[in-house]
Amino acid sequence: MPRLSQWYIKLSFGYLLAGFTVGALLLANKGRPLHPALWGLLPAHIEWLLMGWVAQLTLGVAFWILPRFWQAPRRGRTTGAVVAIVLLNAGILLVSLGAVLGLGAWATAAGRLLEIGAAAAFAHAAWPRIVGRAG
């Protein structure tokens, strides 16, 4: 497993823990009310698990297992995948903290733009590796 995939996957594990921790608090709060402000964490719970856990893990595993080239660099243009991990995590933090801290719709929109940038950068890096066999 390449170093970059390890970063993606370990970050996704971090978001899994953060998302499940908030989710557990929200669920427990339904059963035995703890604090009404907890409901403000719902957008972060969703963002951390959908984007931080599932999407990020998927990108990390894709970078690892997609077909490699016969000649170096075996995983092709890796710059896009490096840019993607930075943009994705900046976007996740902006969207989730923006919602929790009440930074407004512009923070959410900016975060989503960063996430779109991450998707485009990763696709640019991975596209040549989506082939029937090693190139």
Added chain:
Amino acid sequence: MPPLTRWHIKTAFISLAAAMTLGVALALALVLPLPGWVVYLSPAFFHLIMVGWVTQMIFGVIFWMFPIVSRARPRGNERLGWATYGLLNGGLLLRVVAEPANSVSPGGGWGWVLVASALMQWLAAVFFVVNAWPRVKEKYRGE
């Protein structure tokens, strides 16, 4: 494919089928006179998909496919893996039952069942990460 992975994947399929069934019930509740508690199944529908199907499938495949820790302990602590499986599915099942029950009759014992469900699912995530973290590494090349 190790037994734990097979259990995770088969249970994931059952969760997906259960989620789709709840989805039909939630849609029918808009047009048919179904019992009132059906409308409270909406969170269960989402969590059967995201926890029971997606997350569980990921847990199972990671346990199977990630680089081994060592020849002696290829997949880490298998007991911790089984605890993850039991806590994740036990917690999710408790949620599916207790959430509508607590909504219909709040303030009763069902609230504590939800607390137990939350704790169980949180522990499942912690146990999974503890077991999977050492396997996020380069390919095993011997000690």
